[in-house]
Amino acid sequence: MTINISATINGRQKALTVRPNQTLLELLRDDLLLKGSVEGCGVGVCGSCTVLIDGRPVSSCLMLATNADGKEVTTIEGLVRHGELDPVQKAFLNHQAFQCGYCTPGMIMAVKGLLASNPRPTEEQARDYLSGNLCRCGTYQEVLAAVKELAEG
Amino acid sequence: MTLVGTDVTMVGGLAKVTGAVNYAPDLVFPHMLYAKALRSPYPHAKLLRVDARKAERLSGVVAIITRDDLTGLNPYFGPVVDDQPVVATDRVRHVGEPVAVVAAESREIAEEALDLIEVDYEELPAVFDVLAAAKPDAPVLHTQRQETNAGVHREEFNFQVGGNVCSVFHVEDGDIEKGFRAADEIVENTYTLPPIQHGHIEPHAATAYWEPSGKLVIHSASQNPSGVQEQLAQIFRLPENQVRVIVPLLGGAYGGKTHARIEPAIALLARKARRPVQWVLTRDEVFLTGRRYGAVVKIKTGFKRDGTLVAREVVLFYDIGAYALNGPVNAKTGCYVASGPYNIPNRSLTTYSVYTNLPPTGPFRGVGVSHGCWAYESEMDDIARRVELDPLELRLKHLVKEGDIFVTGEKLVSVGIADCLRRTADAIGWRGKEEQARPPSGSNLVRGKGLAVTIKSTTTPTTSSASVRLNADGSAMLLTSSVDMGQGAQTSLAQIVGDELGLPFEKVSVSLPDTDVTPYDKSTSSSRTTFHMGQAAQKAAREIRSQLLDVGAKQLEARVEDLELRDGALCIRGTPDKRMTIAEIFKARFGSTVGSMFGGHCFHTQGGLNPKTGKGKAAVFWFFSACGAEVEVDIETGKVRVLRAITAVDVGKAIHPRMCGLQNQGSLLAGLGSALFEEMVYDNGQPINSNFLEYMLPSLEDHPREFHSLLIETPHPEGPWGAKGVGEAALPPVAPAIGNAIANALEGVRIRDLPIKPDKIVEALNFSKERS
Numbered sequence: 001m002t003i004n005i006s007a008t009i010n011g012r013q014k015a016l017t018v019r020p021n022q023t024l025l026e027l028l029r030d031d032l033l034l035k036g037s038v039e040g041c042g043v044g045v046c047g048s049c050t051v052l053i054d055g056r057p058v059s060s061c062l063m064l065a066t067n068a069d070g071k072e073v074t075t076i077e078g079l080v081r082h083g084e085l086d087p088v089q090k091a092f093l094n095h096q097a098f099q100c101g102y103c104t105p106g107m108i109m110a111v112k113g114l115l116a117s118n119p120r121p122t123e124e125q126a127r128d129y130l131s132g133n134l135c136r137c138g139t140y141q142e143v144l145a146a147v148k149e150l151a152e153g
Numbered sequence: 154m155t156l157v158g159t160d161v162t163m164v165g166g167l168a169k170v171t172g173a174v175n176y177a178p179d180l181v182f183p184h185m186l187y188a189k190a191l192r193s194p195y196p197h198a199k200l201l202r203v204d205a206r207k208a209e210r211l212s213g214v215v216a217i218i219t220r221d222d223l224t225g226l227n228p229y230f231g232p233v234v235d236d237q238p239v240v241a242t243d244r245v246r247h248v249g250e251p252v253a254v255v256a257a258e259s260r261e262i263a264e265e266a267l268d269l270i271e272v273d274y275e276e277l278p279a280v281f282d283v284l285a286a287a288k289p290d291a292p293v294l295h296t297q298r299q300e301t302n303a304g305v306h307r308e309e310f311n312f313q314v315g316g317n318v319c320s321v322f323h324v325e326d327g328d329i330e331k332g333f334r335a336a337d338e339i340v341e342n343t344y345t346l347p348p349i350q351h352g353h354i355e356p357h358a359a360t361a362y363w364e365p366s367g368k369l370v371i372h373s374a375s376q377n378p379s380g381v382q383e384q385l386a387q388i389f390r391l392p393e394n395q396v397r398v399i400v401p402l403l404g405g406a407y408g409g410k411t412h413a414r415i416e417p418a419i420a421l422l423a424r425k426a427r428r429p430v431q432w433v434l435t436r437d438e439v440f441l442t443g444r445r446y447g448a449v450v451k452i453k454t455g456f457k458r459d460g461t462l463v464a465r466e467v468v469l470f471y472d473i474g475a476y477a478l479n480g481p482v483n484a485k486t487g488c489y490v491a492s493g494p495y496n497i498p499n500r501s502l503t504t505y506s507v508y509t510n511l512p513p514t515g516p517f518r519g520v521g522v523s524h525g526c527w528a529y530e531s532e533m534d535d536i537a538r539r540v541e542l543d544p545l546e547l548r549l550k551h552l553v554k555e556g557d558i559f560v561t562g563e564k565l566v567s568v569g570i571a572d573c574l575r576r577t578a579d580a581i582g583w584r585g586k587e588e589q590a591r592p593p594s595g596s597n598l599v600r601g602k603g604l605a606v607t608i609k610s611t612t613t614p615t616t617s618s619a620s621v622r623l624n625a626d627g628s629a630m631l632l633t634s635s636v637d638m639g640q641g642a643q644t645s646l647a648q649i650v651g652d653e654l655g656l657p658f659e660k661v662s663v664s665l666p667d668t669d670v671t672p673y674d675k676s677t678s679s680s681r682t683t684f685h686m687g688q689a690a691q692k693a694a695r696e697i698r699s700q701l702l703d704v705g706a707k708q709l710e711a712r713v714e715d716l717e718l719r720d721g722a723l724c725i726r727g728t729p730d731k732r733m734t735i736a737e738i739f740k741a742r743f744g745s746t747v748g749s750m751f752g753g754h755c756f757h758t759q760g761g762l763n764p765k766t767g768k769g770k771a772a773v774f775w776f777f778s779a780c781g782a783e784v785e786v787d788i789e790t791g792k793v794r795v796l797r798a799i800t801a802v803d804v805g806k807a808i809h810p811r812m813c814g815l816q817n818q819g820s821l822l823a824g825l826g827s828a829l830f831e832e833m834v835y836d837n838g839q840p841i842n843s844n845f846l847e848y849m850l851p852s853l854e855d856h857p858r859e860f861h862s863l864l865i866e867t868p869h870p871e872g873p874w875g876a877k878g879v880g881e882a883a884l885p886p887v888a889p890a891i892g893n894a895i896a897n898a899l900e901g902v903r904i905r906d907l908p909i910k911p912d913k914i915v916e917a918l919n920f921s922k923e924r925s
Contacts, residue, residue: 033644035179036172038404041436041845048354076172089170093162099815101169101637102355103175104405127337131854134845136352136405137639139815140856 005069006021009034018065021035025049025060027068028075036076036105040134047133050106050113051075076105080111087153088112091146096117099137111147120151156648156822157874160811161658164643165402176404177374178356178433185552186215186256186491187362188422188432189263191270192247192441193252196510198278200272202243205253208269208327213262216268216426218418219253226421230384232412233310234319235478236295237513239388239417244277246294246475247512248838249441256426257618269893274842281838283449286317286509290609293317294475294508303508309764310481317508319473320481322488324767325501328562332464332499339464341538344528345906346831347846348447348472351517352823354849355404355438361420362429369420370397377676378666380635381459384413385420393668394526400666403638407823408516408881409443411678412478440677440843444833445517446483447472450491450528455499460540460547466498467491469525473506474513480506485762489771490560493529493692494608495551495569496693500560500900502767510838516678518820519884523827527907529890530605533895534589538901543586544893545578545604553608555807562768568878569803569867570777574606576863577801581734581781596790600796605886606779606902610682610772611878613760615675619689620753621650622696625746627721627735629656631693633673634666634684641812642682646690648808649725653694654701657719670755680878682807684774687873689756696752704742706731774869776882778802780821780890786898788918791911795855798887801863805877810864817862824887826851 009032010146018027028034028051037060044059051060051095079086088111088114089096099102107130114121114129123127126147135143168174205217220242228242229235239250253270257263260885270846278292284292294317333701337472359373369389375381384394400605401408415432423430434442448471469491473480484506484690491502504521516524537544553559581602620632629843631650637643659861664671674686702713705723709716709731717726724732736746760770783797793861800821807813830849834841842848862883870873882884888907896903902917 019500027180033181034172035175038176038178038355043436043844043846045845046354046850048710080171085170092170096160096163096166096811096815097817098166098169098639099401099641099652099812100353100405101165101174102353102639104169104173108170111631121657127853127856131852134354134850134852136318136354136407136819136823136850138819138851140853141818142815 005066008072010074018149020066023036023061024063024065025067028060034075034077038102041102041125046108047110047131048103050109050133052109052112055071055116057110059105064125069141076108091149093151095142095146097146099139103133103135105107107135114133115150121147127142154876155654155657156651157808160809161648163812164647164663171881174402174547176355176371177401178355180360180372182360182362182429185429185431186258186421186426187260188261188430189255189267190251191267191781192252193241193248195245195274195276195767197277198274199246199277199625200252201590202269202271202273203252207271207609208255208266211262211266211269213258214254214255214266215251215258216422216429216681218422218425222421222425227388230413230417230476231570232479235474235483239421240390241284248840249512250475251418254422256422256430275467279838281509281835283447283470283507283509283513287470287507288317291317294510299716301866306640306644310485311802313482313762319477319506319508320484321503322485322767323503324489325527327499329464329466329499329501333455336463338539339453339455340532341453341613342450342532342905344450344531345594345596346448346524346527348511349408349827349831349833350440350444350848351364351407353405353407353409356434357410357415357435357442358433359416359419360429360431361423361584363424368395371416371420372399372401373416374403374410375400376406376636376638376678377412378668379673380676381413381416382668385416385576386851388417389420389616398668400636401635406520408520411516411612411676414442415507416624418703433472435884436537436845437843441512443515444512448524450524451508452528452532454532454536456536456540458526460536460542460550462495462497465492465497466501467525469503469504471506471521471524472509472511474509474511476513478513479516480514483516483521487525488610489767490526492521492555492560494606494777495558496553497551502560511695517880518823519609522607523885523888526605526607526885527888530886531903531905534603534893534896535903540590545583545585546587546688548606556611556709561762563773565775567774567805567867567869569851569865570608570775572865573777574604575802576865577606577799580799581783581797581862585782591897593784595788598785599788599898600783600785601894601898602779602781602783603890603897604664604779605889605893607725607885609776609882609885611681611774612679613773614758615681615685616671616755616757617674617689618755619693620672620751621690621693621697623654623750625739625748626734627656628660629654631661631663631690633664633686633690634668634671635682636666636677640678640816641774642677643681644812645808646686646797646916649687649691649693653698654690656721660721678881680776682879684872684878685756687876689754690755691873692756693752700750701738708733708741720851722891725766738829739740765784770861774872774877774880778882778886780883780886781889782894784891784894784898786895786914791914793909795828795857797859798857799861799863800883802879802882803865803867803877805869806866806873806875808863808876814862814877815863818860820881820883821860821862821887822851822856825855825891827907828888828891830910831863832908899921
């Protein structure tokens with residue numbers, strides 16, 4: 001059984017055919033070949049699959065693809081506009097806020113969500129908001145530095 | 154040198170922030186199938202029947218491998234002992250052991266097929282506790298070992314025959330009995346560490362296919378392309394040039410991807426399916442596939458009333474799980490450092506690697522060293538308290554120094570440990586003896602500071618080879634099998650090559666490992682890449698350098714000594730207008746402005762220990778590090794917050810200071826997790842918390858407010874620009890530094906079993922109240 005949905009993926013309207021049990025992450029990775037969002041835990045706790053749904057961060061491994069119907073989905077691949085990096089991406093580069101980079105797209109999308117809801121977060125607020133994104137390389141301090149720069153922007 | 158020692162932009166950074174990196178789970182191949190494994194539900198059982206015929210008939214299933222598919226192969230493999238089957242043969246030895254692997258058109262079909270595979274098991278008695286497993290009456294995991302003397306051994310590690318003890322390592326100094334007789338006091342304690350997860354967010358992942366010629370190609374998230382190649386060649390009875398291992402950037406590894414694990418089965422499955430097959434483990438499968446050794450450490454120390462240590466005995470049991478993997482190596486590398494970086498005249502150190510019916514293990518940042526360190530650094534603080542000395546002073550009094558002879562009989566060089574410790578103590582604001590005698594705070598929240606140090610070897614002897622190719626346009630390519638798993642190997646190696654050839658950073662690129670193209674490397678492990686591959690790359694580049702200088706000397710009519718390579722050109726020092734571009738040198742050398750110049754080097758270190766005596770040369774270089782922590786403990790709830798954590802690592806020379814710092818931060822944070830909450834829990838061999846909901850990794854919530862790394866540079870005479878290794882050094886002292894901080898906050902109440910969870914603190918405080 002399949003279901004037809006319509007969603008805006010990184011700014012482009014798409015008609016999509018999905019399975020009822022398919023997660024949004026599977027749709028993005030398997031069908032749309034958007035491989036920047038990755039599965040780390042499969043249970044919505046590591047944040048590596050974070051994407052924006054109508055501007056708010058969501059664990060795409062927990063969301064069913066059918067629930068993306070009518071929604072605006074933004075992934076890491078959708079952040080570069082006209083060949084320009086998003087300010088969050090630039091800040092991550094400036095502060096070397098990554099090592100292996102596997103959690104980085106999810107972390108960047110979470111920071112996007114943070115700044116959308118609170119453009120001037122304090123360090124406490126940033127820590128609290130981003131505590132759902134795990135980085136085993138331990139590069140959190142640099143992520144906080146990147147957020148600080150963006151908040152002071 | 155213009156690149157070495159600077160924070161150039163990390164190679165691959167742009168791809169990482171745009172989500173453009175193709176990690177192993179992201180790869181896509183035409184007609185690719187998906188793999189899923191049927192795993193044993195029992196910790197120990199005979200396999201009576203495995204029947205996949207029904208599953209094979211399911212639409213969309215292309216191939217299934219079971220023990221029936223091992224004919225014609227060498228079915229057992231392992232880095233030092235061939236004891237691990239490609240898929241289970243006569244029995245299963247841990248929950249989660251693959252019994253069959255399915256390749257299907259989709260993951261869903263593969264999953265569905267698993268239910269149709271019929272397996273009959275006959276349960277066997279199992280053993281999970283490492284001390285129980287080491288006893289002669291324990292159920293034996295590898296009975297065949299009795300007949301075959303444990304299969305093929307690649308190196309000598311004092312393998313044991315008969316029971317579950319896989320290997321023993323022993324080294325001693327002086328006369329331990331005499332030492333204890335000379336002591337005024339003797340303390341004896343037992344410390345334990347549970348198994349923990351590496352926690353790489355990228356799971357194990359590999360895709361294999363066979364070329365029509367019969368050549369195996371595998372893309373794998375491995376720290377060890379040459380090792381995987383060697384193992385697959387042996388299993389499939391192929392020459393190594395018929396096995397091509399390609400490794401993309403890794404999404405973290407921390408030791409967890411050092412050895413072949415899923416590669417043999419996926420290669421066999423792809424051969425049967427005659428199509429590319431991809432296998433990406435789920436998180437719970439990662440928990441069943443690898444972990445850090447759990448351990449029991451028995452430590453006994455004799456000392457004088459003035460605090461002089463006169464004797465130390467350590468007996469350490471590593472739970473290596475169902476298969477040997479790196480266990481015997483670990484027992485060796487954990488042995489000679491088990492009494493710490495201290496001069497103690499009489500010592501006896503013994504380590505055992507012991508099979509248990511728990512999932513397999515593998516090297517983990519600070520391989521085997523964290524176990525002994527947890528014990529000896531906790532003991533140092535307790536002894537200091539006992540003899541009323543400042544724990545810092547007690548350590549400094551005994552620390553090894555430049556030129557000291559270590560327990561292995563070798564002379565220690567490039568020893569920056571005292572600097573590491575002093576700088577850490579300063580940074581944490583250490584106030585001497587009074588740190589152990591805090592006045593009661595009158596509140597539920599009490600604070601304490603703790604220090605710890607460590608010493609670790611790098612695996613020796615080993616080999617790394619590299620080749621460098623210079624193009625006529627002045628760009629160069631380093632061909633290396635070193636894996637970039639986030640530590641920045643590509644970046645630091647490019648810095649080394651760039652400086653050797655006088656090229657700007659962006660003119661040097663570094664290959665990803667591909668065994669068809671990149672030469673042999675022991676593995677990206679043991680924090681060995683900068684030192685070993687750094688030298689191979691440097692010497693390979695020097696071969697090109699000398700060709701360039703020779704041509705230049707003739708053309709410019711100058712002496713080689715007066716020439717320098719700078720900004721992509723050759724010039725005479727002090728005469729900037731007398732210069733040649735790389736293209737002009739090519740033209741002069743080959744008569745053409747196209748072509749390639751090559752340089753290559755195979756770098757090998759000398760050393761090794763006599764397994765009978767434990768003496769020899771354990772390490773071509775040693776790691777030294779210190780950690781300082783300040784904690785706040787809630788004595789009502791037992792909750793611990795790490796307020797500050799500082800680490801100092803002697804890196805020899807920081808090739809890229811920023812990345813060295815990041816490596817240390819990663820070690821520091823993983824150490825914090827292992828100190829306070831990380832623990833894999835089993836109930837009769839069944840994993841209880843194999844997911845990130847119940848097994849917590851440190852998050853920003855746990856991240857200390859003050860958290861940094863100090864780099865100490867004690868140059869190593871052989872290292873590239875004096876560099877040693879970095880990656881693992883910071884981790885081992887973290888747990889004891891935090892443990893010591895907690896003990897100092899709690900007036901000496903000591904927790905000896907990791908992790909230091911709140912309930913243990915409450916219980917220990919209640920016990921100490923009852924006693925007083």
